[in-house]
Amino acid sequence: MASGGLVVLLSLFPLPPPSPERIGYVPQLSSATLAGRLTQSTLTLEQPRGQFSHLNISDFDAIWLVVAHSKASQNFTAPQRVEDTPVPASFSQRGYYLTLMANRALYPGDRPGKQLRVLRVGNDTRCSPRTRGCNHPLPGPGPYRMKFLVMSDRGPVAETEWSSETRLQQAEALQAVPGPQSAGTVVIIAILSVLLAVLLTALLTLLIYTCYDTCGSTPISGPGEPVCVRRYDTHHVCSPPAAGGS
CATH class of the missing domain: 1.20.5 (Single alpha-helices involved in coiled-coils or other helix-helix interfaces)
Structure with a gap:
């Protein structure tokens, strides 16, 4: 009887979902020497290599990047289902969205060597902002905070710490010259x-003046004056015009 009452209570007041495991990793911007590290609509993060080797994380779990406005990061609630994943188009309402879905096989712990391993956030201008996982350009200068969220079919599994605030570059308006x-x-x-x-x-x-001086000093040949005519003979000669002519 007691067990039956407990089942009824659980059905009326379901237990909240367990909190995801906390991973002590803080997302970092890429090296300052990297070109395009920050633009007006994108930012570049270091890949979280070797951070998801926990036993409760499987190779099939999705690893999302959460992009949030700094103020909205305090109110972030991890979705319980993949279908509830917020998209970039909902950023103006929620203040955050999920993008760049991956798995831990893409973030191995071995050293990358000379190969560049970064994540370019906001680098896809072709996808629709209403599409789940779209890496749409960031909608404003920020400030933004990011973290990684691991999700399985049952819901959130683990998450990292939030990054520090990041502001994008802003176009400088041309200012009028002082008085x-x-x-x-x-x-x-x-x-x-x-x-x-x-x-x-x-x-x-x-x-x-040049035109007047040239035209005024140049003689104009009249009908009775000798005219130089070029003949196509063995020599060029100047012949006077015919006296009577026929």
């Missing part, structure tokens, strides 16, 4: 305009 410099710029532009007008006037005057 005194602006007035000086106007004066310089006015002087250059006057000099340009004077130069154009001088060039036009020189062109007119």
Whole structure:
């Protein structure tokens, strides 16, 4: 009878799901020497290599990257089902979403050697932000905080610590030149305009004078004056025009 009552109580007041195991790893930005480490819509993280070798994590469990606004990270609730995974399109409402799904086989503990091992967050401009796992460009400058979440078919299994706050680069707006410099710029532009007008006037005057001088001093052959005609003979000769002509 007592066991039956316990079953009834559990059905009326179900126990909350167990909390995921905490992994003492803090996601880190990639090396400062890496080009494109931070842009206006992307950031680059180091891969969490060798951080998911716990016994309760299997090779089939999904490892998600949680991207959250710094303020919303305190209210983050891990989804209990894969179907409830928040997508980038819900970021404006929830303040977080899951992306870059992987498994621990992609994050082995061996050293990568010379091969670069990073995660470029927000690097996919082709996927729809309503698609689960889409690595859509980050929607604003932030600040953002990230952590890794391991999920199985039964729900959350383990999670890392939150990263520190990260702000993206921002485009610098062109600022107007202060008053005194602006007035000086106007004066310089006015002087250059006057000099340009004077130069154009001088060039036009020189062109007119040259044309007039050339046309006024060049003789124009009349009907009775000798004309130099080129013949296609063995020699070029100048012959006077025919006197009567027929």
